Amino acid sequence: MSDSLARALKERGLRLTAQRQLVLEAVRExxxxxxxxxxxxxxxxASGVNITTIYRTLELLEDLGLVTHAHLSHGAPTFHAAEDRHVHLVCRACGHVQELAVESVTPLAQQLRAERGFNLDVGHVALFGTCGSCQ
Structure with a gap:
């Protein structure tokens, strides 16, 4: 885990800090x-890490391609590890988030590309509805 972070930072001339490593570990956990x-x-x-550092680090980690975010509610974005690509199913009733394999929306992505020249960023897709438990 820290190898990919260290390598990505080194390529940009940045150093690996404890805060950066802790934020990436927290996202993955x-x-x-x-x-x-x-x-x-x-x-x-690390009680001394403030929220500003968290936001800056998340932005950096996203620029490095190690994390990504999706908007799963009206509040703050939700972050997850970039290598864990999936579509989000969000229940409007209880707020529960389920993961759906990217392959499930591949036909839609192909149709959008063919018909509209639109490349769907599947990692940012969130589908809202009602889960089976709330129906």
């Missing part, structure tokens, strides 16, 4: 997490 949730997780280990 939490799965889907807002910056506030990531901040709370990091603070359990």
């Amino acid at each position: 939490l799965g889907h997490a807002t910056p506030d949730e990531i901040h709370a997780k990091v603070q359990c280990i």
Whole structure:
């Protein structure tokens, strides 16, 4: 994990810091997490890390292609590891987020590309509806 981060940072002339490593570890451990949730997780280990550092680090990690975000509610974006590509199914009733394999929307992505010349960023797709438990 830290090897990919260290390599990506080195390519940009940046150094690996404890804060950067802690934020990436928190994202990977939490799965889907807002910056506030990531901040709370990091603070359990390093209480001096402030929320501004979390936001800056998330932005950097996204630029490096290590994390990505999706808007799963009206609030803050939700971050997850970039290598874990999936579509999000969000229940409007309970807020539960389920993951759906990217292959499930491949036909739609191909249709959009063929008919409209549009390349769908599947990693940012969130489908809203009602889960089976809430129906």
